[in-house]
Amino acid sequence: MSHPDLMADPDLRPFGPLLHVAWADGELKDEELARLREVALATPWLSTEARERLAVWLDPAAPPSASDLRTLLAGLRQAAGTLPELKRRDLVGLGAALAAEGASGEVGDALGALSDALGVDGRGALERLLPTRPPEPAAPAPRFDPDALAALFDAPYGAVRARARGFLADPAHRLDPGASTAAQRERVRALLLELADAGFGRLAYPGVTGEEGDDLGAFMAAFETLGQGELSLLVKFGVQFGLFGGSLFFLGTERHHALLPQVATGELLGCFAMSELGHGSNVMALETTATFDPETDELVIHTPSESARKEWIGNAALHGRLATVFAQLEVGGEAHGVHAVLVPIRDEAGAPMPGVRIGDCGEKLGLHGVDNGRLWFDRVRVPRANLLDRFARITEEGTYESPIASPTKRFFTMLGTLVAGRICVASGAASASQVGLAVAVRYAFARRQFGAEEGPELRLIDYPLHRRRLMPLLAQSVAARAAVARVRARYLEEHDAEDTRELEALAAGVKVFATDHATRALQAARESCGGQGYLAENRIGPLKSDTDVFTTFEGDNAVLLQLVGKALLLDFRKAFFDDRVFGVLRFLGAKASRAARGSAVRNRPDTRAELRDPETWRQLFADRRDELVEGVAMRIRKRLGEMPAEEAFLAVQTHLVAAARAHVEAEVLEAFLALVDAAGGAEREALERQCGLWTLWRLEEDAGWLLENGFLTGAGARALRDEVDALAAECADDAMGLLHALRIPDACLGAPIAFGDPAER
Amino acid sequence: MSHPDLMADPDLRPFGPLLHVAWADGELKDEELARLREVALATPWLSTEARERLAVWLDPAAPPSASDLRTLLAGLRQAAGTLPELKRRDLVGLGAALAAEGASGEVGDALGALSDALGVDGRGALERLLPTRPPEPAAPAPRFDPDALAALFDAPYGAVRARARGFLADPAHRLDPGASTAAQRERVRALLLELADAGFGRLAYPGVTGEEGDDLGAFMAAFETLGQGELSLLVKFGVQFGLFGGSLFFLGTERHHALLPQVATGELLGCFAMSELGHGSNVMALETTATFDPETDELVIHTPSESARKEWIGNAALHGRLATVFAQLEVGGEAHGVHAVLVPIRDEAGAPMPGVRIGDCGEKLGLHGVDNGRLWFDRVRVPRANLLDRFARITEEGTYESPIASPTKRFFTMLGTLVAGRICVASGAASASQVGLAVAVRYAFARRQFGAEEGPELRLIDYPLHRRRLMPLLAQSVAARAAVARVRARYLEEHDAEDTRELEALAAGVKVFATDHATRALQAARESCGGQGYLAENRIGPLKSDTDVFTTFEGDNAVLLQLVGKALLLDFRKAFFDDRVFGVLRFLGAKASRAARGSAVRNRPDTRAELRDPETWRQLFADRRDELVEGVAMRIRKRLGEMPAEEAFLAVQTHLVAAARAHVEAEVLEAFLALVDAAGGAEREALERQCGLWTLWRLEEDAGWLLENGFLTGAGARALRDEVDALAAECADDAMGLLHALRIPDACLGAPIAFGDPAER
Numbered sequence A, B: 001m002s003h004p005d006l007m008a009d010p011d012l013r014p015f016g017p018l019l020h021v022a023w024a025d026g027e028l029k030d031e032e033l034a035r036l037r038e039v040a041l042a043t044p045w046l047s048t049e050a051r052e053r054l055a056v057w058l059d060p061a062a063p064p065s066a067s068d069l070r071t072l073l074a075g076l077r078q079a080a081g082t083l084p085e086l087k088r089r090d091l092v093g094l095g096a097a098l099a100a101e102g103a104s105g106e107v108g109d110a111l112g113a114l115s116d117a118l119g120v121d122g123r124g125a126l127e128r129l130l131p132t133r134p135p136e137p138a139a140p141a142p143r144f145d146p147d148a149l150a151a152l153f154d155a156p157y158g159a160v161r162a163r164a165r166g167f168l169a170d171p172a173h174r175l176d177p178g179a180s181t182a183a184q185r186e187r188v189r190a191l192l193l194e195l196a197d198a199g200f201g202r203l204a205y206p207g208v209t210g211e212e213g214d215d216l217g218a219f220m221a222a223f224e225t226l227g228q229g230e231l232s233l234l235v236k237f238g239v240q241f242g243l244f245g246g247s248l249f250f251l252g253t254e255r256h257h258a259l260l261p262q263v264a265t266g267e268l269l270g271c272f273a274m275s276e277l278g279h280g281s282n283v284m285a286l287e288t289t290a291t292f293d294p295e296t297d298e299l300v301i302h303t304p305s306e307s308a309r310k311e312w313i314g315n316a317a318l319h320g321r322l323a324t325v326f327a328q329l330e331v332g333g334e335a336h337g338v339h340a341v342l343v344p345i346r347d348e349a350g351a352p353m354p355g356v357r358i359g360d361c362g363e364k365l366g367l368h369g370v371d372n373g374r375l376w377f378d379r380v381r382v383p384r385a386n387l388l389d390r391f392a393r394i395t396e397e398g399t400y401e402s403p404i405a406s407p408t409k410r411f412f413t414m415l416g417t418l419v420a421g422r423i424c425v426a427s428g429a430a431s432a433s434q435v436g437l438a439v440a441v442r443y444a445f446a447r448r449q450f451g452a453e454e455g456p457e458l459r460l461i462d463y464p465l466h467r468r469r470l471m472p473l474l475a476q477s478v479a480a481r482a483a484v485a486r487v488r489a490r491y492l493e494e495h496d497a498e499d500t501r502e503l504e505a506l507a508a509g510v511k512v513f514a515t516d517h518a519t520r521a522l523q524a525a526r527e528s529c530g531g532q533g534y535l536a537e538n539r540i541g542p543l544k545s546d547t548d549v550f551t552t553f554e555g556d557n558a559v560l561l562q563l564v565g566k567a568l569l570l571d572f573r574k575a576f577f578d579d580r581v582f583g584v585l586r587f588l589g590a591k592a593s594r595a596a597r598g599s600a601v602r603n604r605p606d607t608r609a610e611l612r613d614p615e616t617w618r619q620l621f622a623d624r625r626d627e628l629v630e631g632v633a634m635r636i637r638k639r640l641g642e643m644p645a646e647e648a649f650l651a652v653q654t655h656l657v658a659a660a661r662a663h664v665e666a667e668v669l670e671a672f673l674a675l676v677d678a679a680g681g682a683e684r685e686a687l688e689r690q691c692g693l694w695t696l697w698r699l700e701e702d703a704g705w706l707l708e709n710g711f712l713t714g715a716g717a718r719a720l721r722d723e724v725d726a727l728a729a730e731c732a733d734d735a736m737g738l739l740h741a742l743r744i745p746d747a748c749l750g751a752p753i754a755f756g757d758p759a760e761r
């Protein structure tokens, strides 16, 4: 009996992929076939005739001929060719996508059952069917060992990173950008629970959940690695285990820690409810109140005005049951400033608790899988024990006690919990930027457009302009990664120390650096892929939309830079305020001597050798920072006689931020050079090239200021430009090896264009 | 009988808004009430008990008490407060959004019927219920007449712009960013037909559709104005009337023009199918073939390879029936280069035509309402008459004829049709950037965060940093608008001229300028609104995602800049190639004399008066351009001895692009100054402030180059920075007046944050 052409038959088309695999593998045992028949013919939505036609393909006695299979394969490839890549990731998905419109849901279910019955590994099989990973785009053989570099990047958390990559390697852990917001939220919740099951959550609570291997550093490294995957999942993961769980862990005491096992398993999902509609950055001015009622020994949580509603709270719109609510604590009529209180917001069934009103923030630019919501509290009562009371407590007698006398200091100690979160956001931004750039760079090695009259067109990577667009940003991704590693290491050492202000400023600076970088890098990646960059299946678009808010949440970048700037001025202010006259003199003296040193000794680099010398980089970055900080200080001083301090600060705001940026870049350079130093041989050289490209490119973008202030000559500026061009070309040769060292799982690259130009297939 | 609390009753909640309006208006006649009862009680999904409770509210004998109504209103406002703004736009939508999950579809239908029965104007009524437009954010009274400025901006197309704004003013013409891609595509199609009905389409075909008032300039002005609305609609509008219709109009002859009436009404939807998977920028290398078959007097359209498939084609995935296909024409075995041929791709019923395969590009970063698709042709035959034959034809005898001898020239003449499209894209980008900045600037006048210890917090606009983020970009939006107006006017005058190369280069430059601007401005707008900027209801997010591709389509910006750069070099090349020795000498002579003039006479501005003088701006911009162009020319010359011309061009690519950018900015400045000159009195002063801010900010960003090349002194660079700060403050005082002059309809601002800080309500 001749086999009907499955692909020509709209009813049977969805079975095409599975049946091809089943027969082409040739390993079908009779009982498997029988089982397949049973399941296939049970699908309720097939007409009797369609079932009869299908039965022909399931007859053990009459296997399809080689030519039947060829026809099927050709039809399959053609049909699949009109589908977006994402629908071609597994046999079931592909089959469902081939179904008539509207039917794909039930078809998918039926095919799922079939595929289980068949026991085929959908993905591997599909790869043979529709090869999607041609060889790497051709690139020069790396001049270093990518695996050695990878080991360096991974250290000291290789094991947990490998586990996280295992999770990411499964394409089923990618989201469908076409799915509805509701579907994405549910999917992300399910994936979060998978991560919890795999033990990633409890890493964050060393010594509490009592499991071996808990390790905050490992948690942070896992977070960074997961940043190569879906960012909705990353953010929900951060809200649940980092912010919510972290608030219990860092601000709470034993009775709160008792909840952490449930938090770690995802049994208890929660919120970190700090921001309010009226106050996102200026959280010291939050309006929500927590008033102690000694009569009932309870705290009364209340939203006194519309601007006091909790806003943008992750996990609030749908899944959170408990919230860490930041509120102005009042005990015995006395205000004690912002404290954190646990407030149940939903019951087991998911209904809002009495007195709690919950809203949905609605559609966002990205992060569709995160359920951000609003919360209002109408005099909600919780036991006194719900106060997270590590840094301040209410005694049984109803009096307020805190080991930290200054309310401001107390507040900032509590905010210290955000430091880990900021480092994590920075790491996520760095990872996401790597993925987007990886897609764009790989495409640049494959895509050809324009070129010589004869012969093949040029690859995009052959264009100096294109290298300029991508290579400095790829180097900056390495810079961000190095900066994150350095501040993470410091955090793990120092976060329990007495004075963490420097650490906090550093974390803030790295957060600004990495997230601003991600915005810029992903924009460049999008544009440098042309039309392909705009298709969601090529990943850069969703990455862009998802990361866009990283510059805003966990501390708005413009606000954080001012925090960094103010920390820089501390020394100066101390000298100035403590000891008015001598301080200024001392300060001016220091400046004068630096200026003298500057004009006499200052190296104004203008040769290749000088421009490629790390000592030059260090010197320029440090001098620039110092000069800018001094400039701000002098400007403030000049104004202090004429206006109040706040006004003086306001007047120099843009200068303060410029100084902060220069400081952050100087710190990043130190981190980058530390990474270079940690490497040996050819890897060291490769990293030094990256570091040089990044540094010179930063200097080039700031050439105006450097020239104006005598750090650079005109000839030096020209030389700088040439070196950036030259290093961009050298780094292009290293690029594929470098990307290899970042070990981004194929499933995360995902984009068809990451595996060659589809036009060449 | 006491009235049940509608809002406390999940079943009846959806009826709350309508019933409040009905009773509160107090004008319900008995028969209306009876009709309402009838419709309401017929809703199939209410239980008997629920209907009984509802009936209480519909009893003419027992109207609700004032207190019943107050309770209802309070509940309504509270419930509505948890919903995103978009769901609060009309009574039916609001009611549907209040329904239990999953039910909102059928509830919406039922409420629609109810609302019709009631005959209430949903929107006006809702505004009273939930006031959404508080007074404008407080700002200084403008020092100029915004209406006079508006008239200037609108001229000479005030009437058609007003009509377009009438369309935009209807909130029902906004899309729901939460709707599915499929729903958005259908909605955009419906809106497109509304625009066609309103006569906007036929404007594009003066003298052909035969209606009075057809006017290409008016079409382009309408396009610009519609750029303040939904961009999916704008792009579909551009594809249908501009690209597709424009190809018939400009490349076709009478028999093709005969189709234009149907195109103008939207009866015949079509595609402009130029780009292929393999060639988006290098369209001269398209692979699709159109082979003349003299036997049948037909053209055979064929896709010879996968890279030849038409890709990203607007209107192709769903709605287009006819496509203008660009293909390599072969007649009698001879290749004649790319030509345009009309190919039917779908029949009346919407099924693909035989031999045509159609795919869907799938999800994109934005423009969800545009159905971009892929097309493959399998030896599809169309009559010879389908060749768009204004510039080349096949005679009845089957021979090829063209009035333009050079194939390259012929090709570029055909591409000339893209010039209007590029100007339109630029105008759309300018308009979209205005809307996004308007939202951010208005919010900056309302939002308060941080500030003095006592008294209210400062408004964002009070921060120098915030003004720096927004004011130069707002000025740049005006610059883009002025540049568009100027190139449009030139286009209308010159597009039929013999040599349009200069016009083409200018259009390309303005397209690059305006679209790069939109990307940057919308990013800044998003970030400067903090968390609010990330919510879709605040519009900036969707605008960002939609405009992101403007830098890519209708000519990729990096490619267009090279076109601009090469046009700039034409003069030099002519001199050089025509007359090798003398040319160079002449050129060097010119350079030497300019250099002499430069060092002797060159004004290196460093005072406020100089920096605020338009003559200084003009001089600096022109000198910078000339110097850069000369630099590129010299670099090429140096290399020409050593390598082929293409290689030499490749080696100087980044310099070429820098020269092109400088040229484009010089042209934009001319346009801006022309706008200033067209204004009088206080408006002129206001525009001059904007122009000054824009110019000095551009110079500041390029200070490195200016210092390096002796156009600026260190003191000048410092003065520049101070002037930018000062002008940003002055322009902030003008900002609300300026926005008023842009006449953006409220419905387009749409965003709640554009009407004050929600926290202040």
Ligand SMILES: Cc1cc2nc3c(=O)[nH]c(=O)nc-3n(C[C@H](O)[C@H](O)[C@H](O)COP(=O)(O)OP(=O)(O)OC[C@H]3O[C@@H](n4cnc5c(N)ncnc54)[C@H](O)[C@@H]3O)c2cc1C
Pocket: A239, A272, A273, A274, A275, A277, A278, A279, A280, A281, A282, A311, A312, A313, A314, A364, A367, A372, A549, A552, A553, A554, A555, A556, A557, A558, A559, B447, B448, B449, B450, B460, B463, B465, B466, B527, B528, B529, B530, B531, B532, B534
């Ligand atoms: C998707 C998303 C998820 C979030 N998740 C959470 C969460 O789970 N829990 C939580 O508590 N919060 C969360 N947030 C809130 C987030 O932390 C805040 O949005 C953020 O802190 C910024 O506050 P804001 O939005 O009020 O902006 P504002 O503070 O109002 O700032 C608005 C703008 O003004 C600028 N600005 C402010 N002050 C100054 C100044 N002094 N000088 C110059 N410029 C200034 C800022 O740079 C910014 O551009 C989330 C937000 C989003 C968007």
Ligand SMILES: Cc1cc2nc3c(=O)[nH]c(=O)nc-3n(C[C@H](O)[C@H](O)[C@H](O)COP(=O)(O)OP(=O)(O)OC[C@H]3O[C@@H](n4cnc5c(N)ncnc54)[C@H](O)[C@@H]3O)c2cc1C
Pocket: A447, A448, A449, A450, A460, A463, A465, A466, A527, A528, A529, A530, A531, A532, A534, B239, B272, B273, B274, B275, B276, B277, B278, B279, B280, B281, B282, B311, B312, B313, B314, B364, B367, B372, B549, B552, B553, B554, B555, B556, B557, B558, B559
């Ligand atoms: C949403 C959307 C709608 C569209 N609608 C239509 C339509 O209706 N009809 C139609 O015909 N087309 C349409 N297009 C296609 C669009 O015009 C092309 O995407 C565009 O022309 C760019 O071509 P490409 O994507 O092939 O990019 P490429 O040409 O491959 O360019 C890729 C990258 O390489 C860079 N590059 C290329 N050449 C050079 C060089 N010489 N030097 C340096 N860098 C270079 C570019 O800057 C770009 O960043 C649409 C595209 C999109 C995304």
